[in-house]
Amino acid sequence: MLSTKQKIGWTVVSVLVLVYALFPVLSILMTSFKSPADLNAGTFLPSKFVTENYEQIFVGDAKELFLPALRNSIGISLIATFIAVVLATLCAYAIARLDFPGKKLVLTTALMVSMFPVISIVTPLFNLWRQVGLYDTWLGLIIPYLSLTLPISIWTLAAFFQQIPWDLERAAQVDGATTWQAFRKVIVPLTLPGVFTTAIIAFFIAWNDFVYGIGLTSTSAARPVPAALAFFTGASQFEDPAGAISAAAIIVTIPVVLLVLAFQRQIVSGLTQGAVKG
Amino acid sequence: MAAITMEHLVKKYDDGFPAVNDISIDIADGEFLILVGPSGCGKSTLLRMVVGLEDITSGDLLINGERVNERQPRDRNLSMVFQNYALYPHLSVYENIAFPLRLAKGQFSEDEIDRKVREASATLDLDEHLERKPANLSGGQRQRVAMGRAIVRDADAFLFDEPLSNLDAKLRGQMRTEIAQLQRRMGITSLYVTHDQTEAMTLGDRVAVLKRGQLQQIASPRELYEQPVNLFVAGFIGAPSMNFIPARVDGAVFQTPIGDIEIPERVRERMGGAPEIVLLGLRPEHFEDAKFVDEAKAGHGTVFEAEFTHTEWLGNQQYGYIHYQQDETVQHKLNELAQELDADEMPAQVIVSLDASSRIRGGSTSKIWLDSRRMHVFNPETGENLTRDAEAGAELTREANEERKSEIERARQRDGARTSERRSGQTTRTGTADRDRAGAVGHDRAGTADGAGGSSSVR
Numbered sequence: 099m100l101s102t103k104q105k106i107g108w109t110v111v112s113v114l115v116l117v118y119a120l121f122p123v124l125s126i127l128m129t130s131f132k133s134p135a136d137l138n139a140g141t142f143l144p145s146k147f148v149t150e151n152y153e154q155i156f157v158g159d160a161k162e163l164f165l166p167a168l169r170n171s172i173g174i175s176l177i178a179t180f181i182a183v184v185l186a187t188l189c190a191y192a193i194a195r196l197d198f199p200g201k202k203l204v205l206t207t208a209l210m211v212s213m214f215p216v217i218s219i220v221t222p223l224f225n226l227w228r229q230v231g232l233y234d235t236w237l238g239l240i241i242p243y244l245s246l247t248l249p250i251s252i253w254t255l256a257a258f259f260q261q262i263p264w265d266l267e268r269a270a271q272v273d274g275a276t277t278w279q280a281f282r283k284v285i286v287p288l289t290l291p292g293v294f295t296t297a298i299i300a301f302f303i304a305w306n307d308f309v310y311g312i313g314l315t316s317t318s319a320a321r322p323v324p325a326a327l328a329f330f331t332g333a334s335q336f337e338d339p340a341g342a343i344s345a346a347a348i349i350v351t352i353p354v355v356l357l358v359l360a361f362q363r364q365i366v367s368g369l370t371q372g373a374v375k376g
Numbered sequence: 377m378a379a380i381t382m383e384h385l386v387k388k389y390d391d392g393f394p395a396v397n398d399i400s401i402d403i404a405d406g407e408f409l410i411l412v413g414p415s416g417c418g419k420s421t422l423l424r425m426v427v428g429l430e431d432i433t434s435g436d437l438l439i440n441g442e443r444v445n446e447r448q449p450r451d452r453n454l455s456m457v458f459q460n461y462a463l464y465p466h467l468s469v470y471e472n473i474a475f476p477l478r479l480a481k482g483q484f485s486e487d488e489i490d491r492k493v494r495e496a497s498a499t500l501d502l503d504e505h506l507e508r509k510p511a512n513l514s515g516g517q518r519q520r521v522a523m524g525r526a527i528v529r530d531a532d533a534f535l536f537d538e539p540l541s542n543l544d545a546k547l548r549g550q551m552r553t554e555i556a557q558l559q560r561r562m563g564i565t566s567l568y569v570t571h572d573q574t575e576a577m578t579l580g581d582r583v584a585v586l587k588r589g590q591l592q593q594i595a596s597p598r599e600l601y602e603q604p605v606n607l608f609v610a611g612f613i614g615a616p617s618m619n620f621i622p623a624r625v626d627g628a629v630f631q632t633p634i635g636d637i638e639i640p641e642r643v644r645e646r647m648g649g650a651p652e653i654v655l656l657g658l659r660p661e662h663f664e665d666a667k668f669v670d671e672a673k674a675g676h677g678t679v680f681e682a683e684f685t686h687t688e689w690l691g692n693q694q695y696g697y698i699h700y701q702q703d704e705t706v707q708h709k710l711n712e713l714a715q716e717l718d719a720d721e722m723p724a725q726v727i728v729s730l731d732a733s734s735r736i737r738g739g740s741t742s743k744i745w746l747d748s749r750r751m752h753v754f755n756p757e758t759g760e761n762l763t764r765d766a767e768a769g770a771e772l773t774r775e776a777n778e779e780r781k782s783e784i785e786r787a788r789q790r791d792g793a794r795t796s797e798r799r800s801g802q803t804t805r806t807g808t809a810d811r812d813r814a815g816a817v818g819h820d821r822a823g824t825a826d827g828a829g830g831s832s833s834v835r
Contacts, residue, residue: 268429269462273476273525274450283475287466 123351130344137338151345160330160342164349166318167326171350174236174322175304178243182300183293185244186251191281193252194259195267205256212249220313227314234316242310247300254299258292259285294361302354323350378440378532378565379405380426385435387421387589395421397589398435403533406563406784408556410580412570414612414718418589419569420537426567427456427535439532450479455531459538461522463510470506473497473524480529496528499558516547527558533565540575552578560787573613577601581780582773585609587716595769596776603769607759610657610752611717616695619658619726620710620754622703630656633700634726635680640748646762650755653705654762657752660695663728665736666743677747686738687730694730696744699723709756 125142130151132144139145155164193201223242224233232238262285270280311325318326327346330339380403387396396418403409411419424430426437428449437445444452455476463472473496477489484492497503500520510518519539526534539555540548556579559566570576576583577597584594585608593605597613604610610618623630623637625647630637637656639647647654666679688695702710702724710722728744736742753762 263460263462265458265460265462266464268449269456269458269525270464270475271429271449272427272454272456273529274479276448276450279479283479284464 126344126347129340130348132341134337134341137340151341152349154342155346155349160346163318163326163329164323164346167321167323168349170236170318170320171305171322171324172353174239174243174320175301177236178240178247178304179297179301181240182244182247182251183297186248186255186296187289187293189252190255190259191285193256194262195264205252208249208252211245216246216309220309223310224313233314234320236320238314239310239320239322242314243304243307246303246307250303251296251300254296255289255292258289258296262288298357298361301357305350305354379403380533380565380567381436381438381441382422382426383436383438385422385425385437386433387418387425387430388433394589396425399586399589399591400435401584401591401594403565403567405565407780408559408566408568408579408581410568410570410576410583411586412573412576412583412612413586414716415571416588417586419571419586421589422586423456423535423537423567423569427454428452453529453532454535455526455529455533456535456537457519457522457526457539459541461510461518461539461542463518463521463525465510468507468509469497469502469513469521469524472510472521473502473528476525476529492528493524496524499527500524515543516551519543519551523555523558527562531564533567534559536566536568536570538570539568541570541572548572555579557787560784561791563784563788573615577613581776583613585612596773598776599769599772602772603761603764603766604657604752605761605764607655607657607713607754607756607761608716610754610761611713614659616660616727617717618752619656619660619728620713620722621656621658621700621726622706622756623654623656623753624652625650625654630654632656633703633724634682634698635678637678637680637746637748637751640751642749643751643753643763647753650753650762651757653703653756655706655709655754655756657754657761658726658746659750660727660729662747662750663696663726663730664745664747665730665734666745668731668734669745673747674745676749677745679743679745681741682726682744683741684736684738685725687736689732692732694732694734694736696728696730696734696736697738698726698728700726706756713759 128143129137131147131149132139133146133148133150136144136146154160189204192198193204219242227233227238232241266284266288267280270284271277275283306324307322308324311322312328315321315325321329323346327343330343330346331337382399382401385396385399386394388394399422401409411422413419421430425432428444428447428451432445436443439452439454464475467475470493473493474489477484477492493506494503497506500523502517502520502524505513505517505521510521513521519542522539536555540551543551552575555568559579568575568579580597582594583597583600585592585600587608593600593609595603600609600613604613607620611620621632621634623632625631625639626636628639628644630639666674669677682698684696685699686697688697714720714722730736730744736744751763754760755762
């Protein structure tokens with residue numbers, strides 16, 4: 099048990115970290131409610147709360163820029179996540195369960211790929227994509243996103259699979275299951291929390307990407323939100339678009355928060371408890 | 377119902393290490409066979425080869441006369457209880473037990489599955505836990521769920537892989553009784569792996585002792601105890617284990633560090649070709665405080681004086697410890713044996729069993745009596761038991777076999793009688809159900825529950 103002193107210490111540290119992390123978010127939230135005239139006033143709170151910026155991105159001038167981008171972001175991220183999780187599940191299962199030559203190689207390659215700086219690939223990819231016709235398409239973004247999401251998915255899932263007692267599978271086989279049935283009826287239900295966690299991480303990575311998003315798209319056909327934000331302009335040339343950008347930033351944060359809240363329960367660890375001796 | 381035959385089974389790993397080396401065992405239909413040995417002797421590997429989780433390098437495995445080497449585990453129709461139970465944590469107890477039935481698609485209707493699961497759960501006193509998840513069960517209950525999953529299916533044989541090693545001592549004794557009675561009642565062929573010799577001795581119709589992948593001896597527990605083939609089996613079976621004392625043959629006596637022992641007639645006949653120094657195998661109960669020996673018995677043994685280092689009084693019996701100077705020529709052999717038996721080294725001491733009321737205490741020098749008729753003499757080089765009477769041993773196993781048959785017969789009759797009794801509306805299991813509910817509160821409470829009550833649940 100923690101002593102009172104330790105509790106106080108932890109509380110102070112937690113509060114500091116929370117303030118540090120959430121202060122910018124709060125600042126953006128406040129900015130999103132400011133009127134254009136208010137932007138340079140230098141105050142933290144808007145002098146008057148207005149929804150003008152939100153109107154602008156949903157029904158106003160910026161609608162053409164923001165709504166397709168939101169659709170692109172959601173679609174591309176979901177597809178990239180889905181493919182990454184399915185592939186990574188199969189791959190991680192093999193890595194955790196089977197002894198095959200090149201197992202180490204798969205893992206180190208995955209690690210190396212995830213360490214490779216994105217910015218150095220984006221220019222050659224830009225040329226290649228233009229030649230093969232993938233430039234400014236959904237697929238043209240999904241493929242590079244897989245290179246970001248797959249490695250981390252493989253690593254987290256492999257660790258998760260390794261925790262599951264192998265005897266469960268053997269028991270299922272003795273009970274009359276084929277390898278596939280043992281996988282589907284015993285292993286998959288047990289790995290669901292791990293799969294959800296992995297899916298959320300993969301989704302965030304795809305959702306948050308900026309470099310590929312701005313480098314490999316040119317129109318609203320495939321441009322994701324983080325890239326689209328850079329193209330926001332004010333109502334006139336002389337107007338600061340910070341209000342609209344802030345509003346858009348708040349909007350794109352919402353799915354992330356919702357995802358975490360929705361799957362919080364699934365990420366409970368300890369589902370395997372009780373499988374083996376306690 | 378099945379007979380399992382292993383013919384020259386070999387399991388070699390990739391590095392060429394033979395985990396199981398040329399083992400041939402015949403398991404008769406309905407027999408309870410125990411595989412026992414120190415850790416790393418290949419007993420679990422052998423079990424996994426039978427169930428199909430390990431490939432067989434060479435040799436034949438026959439179930440009911442059919443070769444099944446290449447069959448998948450699911451096609452062998454065997455059921456297995458794992459050491460860690462391997463319950464499916466996401467399924468309720470009911471679904472855990474129903475799992476094998478649901479996999480056999482189309483074979484059972486929903487009603488049949490329900491009937492079979494409830495039958496199994498009634499047998500194992502799991503009725504009030506059917507909707508719970510394995511995580512919320514105590515160790516003993518989990519163990520029973522694993523058993524339920526095994527018996528719900530009409531499997532040809534049961535395989536047990538150290539099923540009781542994760543339970544505390546009290547619960548282990550209780551479950552041991554339950555398994556023994558369940559097996560007798562169902563009369564199903566069983567293969568049981570353990571390193572616990574109490575389980576081996578009490579459960580098995582026959583016990584196979586393994587050492588480094590090789591079969592040492594397969595016989596009834598009584599034959600193993602009274603007529604072991606070699607030093608290893610003699611040292612492994614029995615607790616406290618057999619004392620091994622070096623002895624020099626000098627005319628009609630064995631000269632030993634604890635005193636001279638007269639060579640009995642039976643032993644002398646078999647000493648032809650024995651080396652100069654032999655190892656005497658003396659079980660603790662071959663000794664007695666000389667004051668407590670009947671006149672009639674005293675003549676059959678030797679009395680000598682010994683200094684006790686300490687004694688242990690256990691209520692119903694008493695053990696005395698005597699230290700002696702080890703003979704260097706056999707020290708090496710004894711240490712080797714100790715390592716094979718999972719110990720570090722063989723202490724130069726003799727453990728003797730004394731009457732519980734004996735007043736012998738540590739530090740005192742007292743007269744003890746040895747029943748020399750029952751001694752074993754081993755060749756220290758080969759480990760062979762020179763005094764083994766193979767015929768007498770075979771007779772013991774034959775007797776055990778007869779007893780088993782009549783026991784199964786009686787168990788079935790009694791079971792038949794009880795079924796009709798239950799139909800007449802008498803509930804005989806209320807008591808055990810209460811005990812079980814208490815057990816559900818926690819593992820510890822289950823452990824303190826009345827051990828005798830547990831055995832009544834399957835009787």
